[in-house]
Amino acid sequence: MKKIMSGLLVLLVMANCKTEPKNSNGKLNIVTTTTMITDLVENIGGDKVNIQGLMGSGVDPHLYKASAGDVTKLSNADLIFYGGLHLEGKLVEVFEKMESQNLKTVAVSDALDKSTLIGSEYFASNYDPHIWFDVNNWENITKFVVEKLSMADPENKEFYMENGEQYLKKLENLNTDIKSIIEGLPKEKRVLVTAHDAFSYFGKAYDFEVVGLQGLSTATEAGVQDVQKISAFIIERKIKAIFVESSVPKRTIEALQASVNSKGHHVEIGGTLYSDALGNAGTFEGTYIGMFKYNVKTIVGALQ
Incomplete structure (x- = not known):
């Protein structure tokens, strides 16, 4: 397994050493891990980005392993959004290696103040990674994703900001509805x-x-x-x-x-x-x- 992982890392690093832009139609090529992150980036990026999600419905991110096809998607990405906090446990080494090579990986959990995270002595990262189950967290992550997309694609900054504002209003309404039901x-x-x-x-x-x-x-x-x-x-x-x-x-x-x-x-x-x-x-x-x-x-x- 270590040899396989090492091979994946080598492929990723070699592929990302290219200097030419990866987007072929003027849009950012974005790779996301979980379906929650994919949905969020789709709401903000709209038709200005190409999005490929690694994981589908019913997929457990804790146990997910990168395939050869995933390596191709990751190596061709302009920006990669993942959960962080060891949510994607078997991809941690891949993302850490990419980060060390100054490649464009974004852990959405970085949007949150660590003082607001729930700790656990039983988990490797010492923080609970299921941050999306507080809508307030997801609102902060929405703003963070808007910022990262705007930095990567400044020409469409206003588009991302407008979509972000619209989605934040939907999240505010969601929070109100949830509390009413509960x-x-x-x-x-x-x-x-x-x-x-x-x-x-x-x-x-x-x-x-x-x-x-x-x-x-x-x-x-x-x-x-x-x-x-x-x-x-x-x-x-x-x-x-x-x-x-x-x-x-x-x-x-x-x-x-x-x-x-x-x-x-x-x-x-x-x-x-x-x-x-x-x-x-x-x-x-x-x-x-x-x-x-x-x-x-x-x-x-x-x-x-």
Whole structure:
């Protein structure tokens, strides 16, 4: 595996040593990693940029490995946007090498003050990378992306700024809608149990107690003791529903449900939440705003 990774790094560095512009139609060639970032850059960049997203719906960024095709996309990019904070765990070495070569990589997490990040002693970066689950974070990241696009393509700065302002208004409306929906759920019922610990920013921003069966990264498997511990928690708190995630195998949540039910407390699987990836392209859930509304309605509806 190390030899393969070294080969990818060499290809990236060699390809990016070219001095000629990579864009063939006057537009920036942009590569993004997760679907959330792809959606954001599409909203701001519009028809002034060419965007290629590495990851699609249902793809787990924690476990994603670069393919030969990805190397080509990355090497031909004028600008690369990725999550950072070790979200794309198996691509970290690639991005760090590119950064050391002064290539144009942008970690959107750099938009945030580290004092606002949620730390974890169990995760390699010491910060929770699921920053998009607080709309306030996404607003700051929107401004950051506008700035980076404007610096890379100053001729279209006004276009990016205008699109950014329009999208910020949509995010403001989204935040208002989310809070309105959540207000209908009594505080004692705001306990969210999911497959892995992806919703801590959501919990902090919208007053939910959040429990993940797995850790911050899906590379960490849940054990029998984890299942038993959370099973006891669900029974004690009389929680009505738990949730699977679109990018995480549902077997661990099904095992948790079976454990709870075997002890005489019935718990439902309240639905599938989008955590590390958006829904299918072209659907309501395939956008950041649609995903967030869908998640909140699913959570509140199941816990009522």
